[in-house]
Amino acid sequence: xxxQRELNGQNDLLLDVQGLxxxxxxxxxxxxxxxxxxxxxxxxxxxxxxxxxxSGKSVTGxxxxxxxxxxxxxxxDRMMFDGYDLTQASAEQMRSLRGNRLAMIFQDPMMTLNPxxxxxxxxxxxxxxxxxxxxxxxxxxxxxxxxxxxIPAPEARLKAYPHHLSGGMRQRIAIAIALLNSPKLIxxxxxxxxxxxxxxxxxxxxxxxxxxxxxxxxxxxxxxLALVYGLADRMAVMYAGHIVESTSTAALIERPMxxxxxxxxxxxxxxxxxxxxxxxIPGSTxxxxxxxxxxxxxxxxxxxxxxxxxxxxxxxxxxxHLVSCWHSGEQT
Amino acid sequence: MSAELIMQVEGLRRDYVxxxxxxxxxxxxxxxxxxxxxxxxxxxxxxxxxxGEVLAVVGESGCxxxxxxxxxxxxxxxxxxxxxxxxxxxxxxxxAARREYELAVQMIFQDPYSSLNPxxxVGDIIGEAPVVHGLVSRAERDEYVSSLLRKVGLDPDYRExxxxxxxxxxxxxxxxxxxxxxKPSIIVCDEAVAALDVSIQAQVLNLFMDLRRDxxxxxVFISHNLGVVSHISDRVAIMYLGRVVELAATEQIFxxxxxxxxxxxxxxxxxxSAGKRQFDPISGELxxxxxxxxxxxxxxxxxxAMPKCRAERPVLQEVAAGHWSACHLNDAPAASKATGxxxxxxxxxxxxxxxxxxx
Numbered sequence: 006x007x008x009q010r011e012l013n014g015q016n017d018l019l020l021d022v023q024g025l026x027x028x029x030x031x032x033x034x035x036x037x038x039x040x041x042x043x044x045x046x047x048x049x050x051x052x053x054x055x056x057x058x059x060s061g062k063s064v065t066g067x068x069x070x071x072x073x074x075x076x077x078x079x080x081x082d083r084m085m086f087d088g089y090d091l092t093q094a095s096a097e098q099m100r101s102l103r104g105n106r107l108a109m110i111f112q113d114p115m116m117t118l119n120p121x122x123x124x125x126x127x128x129x130x131x132x133x134x135x136x137x138x139x140x141x142x143x144x145x146x147x148x149x150x151x152x153x154x155x156i157p158a159p160e161a162r163l164k165a166y167p168h169h170l171s172g173g174m175r176q177r178i179a180i181a182i183a184l185l186n187s188p189k190l191i192x193x194x195x196x197x198x199x200x201x202x203x204x205x206x207x208x209x210x211x212x213x214x215x216x217x218x219x220x221x222x223x224x225x226x227x228x229x230l231a232l233v234y235g236l237a238d239r240m241a242v243m244y245a246g247h248i249v250e251s252t253s254t255a256a257l258i259e260r261p262m263x264x265x266x267x268x269x270x271x272x273x274x275x276x277x278x279x280x281x282x283x284x285x286i287p288g289s290t291x292x293x294x295x296x297x298x299x300x301x302x303x304x305x306x307x308x309x310x311x312x313x314x315x316x317x318x319x320x321x322x323x324x325x326h327l328v329s330c331w332h333s334g335e336q337t
Numbered sequence: 338m339s340a341e342l343i344m345q346v347e348g349l350r351r352d353y354v355x356x357x358x359x360x361x362x363x364x365x366x367x368x369x370x371x372x373x374x375x376x377x378x379x380x381x382x383x384x385x386x387x388x389g390e391v392l393a394v395v396g397e398s399g400c401x402x403x404x405x406x407x408x409x410x411x412x413x414x415x416x417x418x419x420x421x422x423x424x425x426x427x428x429x430x431x432x433a434a435r436r437e438y439e440l441a442v443q444m445i446f447q448d449p450y451s452s453l454n455p456x457x458x459v460g461d462i463i464g465e466a467p468v469v470h471g472l473v474s475r476a477e478r479d480e481y482v483s484s485l486l487r488k489v490g491l492d493p494d495y496r497e498x499x500x501x502x503x504x505x506x507x508x509x510x511x512x513x514x515x516x517x518x519x520k521p522s523i524i525v526c527d528e529a530v531a532a533l534d535v536s537i538q539a540q541v542l543n544l545f546m547d548l549r550r551d552x553x554x555x556x557v558f559i560s561h562n563l564g565v566v567s568h569i570s571d572r573v574a575i576m577y578l579g580r581v582v583e584l585a586a587t588e589q590i591f592x593x594x595x596x597x598x599x600x601x602x603x604x605x606x607x608x609x610s611a612g613k614r615q616f617d618p619i620s621g622e623l624x625x626x627x628x629x630x631x632x633x634x635x636x637x638x639x640x641x642a643m644p645k646c647r648a649e650r651p652v653l654q655e656v657a658a659g660h661w662s663a664c665h666l667n668d669a670p671a672a673s674k675a676t677g678x679x680x681x682x683x684x685x686x687x688x689x690x691x692x693x694x695x696x
Binding site: 174206228231282 | 397398504505506507534535536537538539540542543546547561562563564565567568569587591601602604605606607616617618619620622623
């Protein structure tokens with residue numbers, strides 16, 4: 006088992022990641038998908054990790070789970086999860102953590118589900134992989150979590166194959182499998198992006214209820230700021246492999262300080278923006294291959310000046326409010 | 338904006354028959370079954386599209402909105418019903434008039450990755466059709482393509498590039514330029530911004546509005562995203578299982594949604610404001626169009642379903658000026674109307690403090 010580290014009074018901190026760097030070595034050069042990300046998560050806390058495609062938000066999740074492939078090199082100054090040092094954990098130790106204390110929900114539920122096996126086979130297997138229990142007990146546990154995620158007639162669903170089920174139902178099963186061993190932390194990577202709005206609402210409702218009832222911490226990775234507002238306690242905005250702003254949800258909505266966050270919020274279309282052009286951030290997200298030094302956002306930023314050629318670091322601008330910008334401040 | 342009708346749709350229907358192979362045919366014969374019943378993707382839609390407006394068609398996946406869009410552009414023929422372009426039925430057009438219609442109605446697709454031929458240069462993708470149809474001569478082609486690329490915000494030097502050399506947002510701009518190349522009057526956008534990031538989506542939405550002004554365009558904007566629809570559209574048609582269940586001006590829909598389905602959709606609309614949100618979803622999923630429920634298709638999910646809803650399908654009727662809705666609650670006596678349609682949506686319920694559970 007992973008060696009248990011001394012918990013020096015910080016045991017409300019479930020996840021503590023400092024200076025996470027995940028670099029991919031390709032033929033064309035080094036892709037710094039995640040370049041110095043620090044995250045802290047308390048028990049039972051919900052963190053919304055927001056960013057556009059290519060911002061490194063999914064790779065951050067994969068790095069914590071230890072699911073980065075061979076080409077990627079994960080390095081962190083510190084990566085503590087529930088008393089375990091993830092930087093020191095062997096492949097075998099990570100395996101015993103994954104699906105047990107640490108679980109992940111993917112965008113496509115078919116990444117979790119095996120199309121050739123019945124749901125009961127897959128669920129019982131997941132329980133028995135981590136715990137020595139009878140098949141019957143494992144099956145009972147499966148039924149229990151299926152009920153928790155709001156699946157009607159769970160006994161019948163256990164006998165089904167994944168292709169018998171609709172997309173929303175499959176995603177619920179994937180969530181149920183993540184919950185099987187009562188994890189301390191769930192990392193959800195855009196789990197509702199492929200679903201209809203009404204089904205998305207149902208999934209959000211179930212997830213919110215489960216996290217409150219079971220005290221599970223959650224990292225909800227998404228590109229949709231408006232979606233996580235209603236769900237998350239804290240938010241972190243990512244851009245080009247860095248966290249550019251991180252604070253409580255309320256503070257982020259009321260006083261966004263980073264120009265990128267301003268732009269993201271202003272570019273959401275709504276009834277209030279009718280008849281006027283939407284605010285637009287010029288250009289597009291930069292390629293992470295050989296990214297030039299300095300602030301990665303400076304080519305699209307309306308506040309950029311000569312100082313931005315030097316990379317800013319995360320600075321506290323208020324209580325529990327970190328911003329990585331030389332010109333941070335509310336939108337004028 | 339003039340109220341002149343540019344396109345009308347009357348009783349449009351589209352069936353899909355499951356293709357059946359020889360083995361399947363024998364199997365059905367042995368089991369004494371007949372042909373499989375056709376799946377009705379669109380079951381009778383009437384719409385008027387006014388010149389210069391943005392008409393949004395909103396619905397969940399499987400409601401038939403894409404099939405409707407494809408029938409408007411003439412990509413697939415309707416099983417029954419008529420599409421009228423400038424007052425004339427497109428089924429009875431002679432070849433010259435048919436060509437005029439086909440050029441005038443263009444489509445922009447959802448996926449900018451699969452809707453561009455990966456083996457053609459951008460200059461050919463945009464320039465091929467206008468040359469073939471004689472809108473520009475071969476000699477003028479490069480100049481024409483360059484001017485279109487500039488209009489959609491791309492560098493004219495990109496003519497020589499292939500689609501894989503562009504980002505998703507840039508590809509969608511190429512798709513827009515391709516549609517514009519034929520000087521259309523109607524553009525059908527099928528989830529045209531759904532695959533784009535928020536910041537890129539804002540750029541493309543602004544581009545749509547600029548082009549509408551510059552080229553006097555009419556848009557049919559097919560989308561599932563009510564946020565985008567509330568920003569861009571003039572009128573909204575809500576579709577459920579192959580039928581339009583509510584149709585009204587955008588302000589009407591968002592302020593006084595009549596149909597319970599529309600009200601449920603609006604509740605799911607993410608809003609930017611502080612405070613935790615109590616998610617309160619409607620239960621169930623869109624029923625299969627192969628086996629639609631009797632009566633009102635929404636009744637198994639409807640919180641206000643009555644016995645009548647199971648027996649009889651409500652028809653689209655005008656509940657206020659220009660506001661159409663298909664719901665039995667509108668024929669109910671005035672007393673029960675207080676809780677029924679017509680009541681503005683309560684909006685998203687919010688909690689004041691983050692960790693309290695409301696009953």
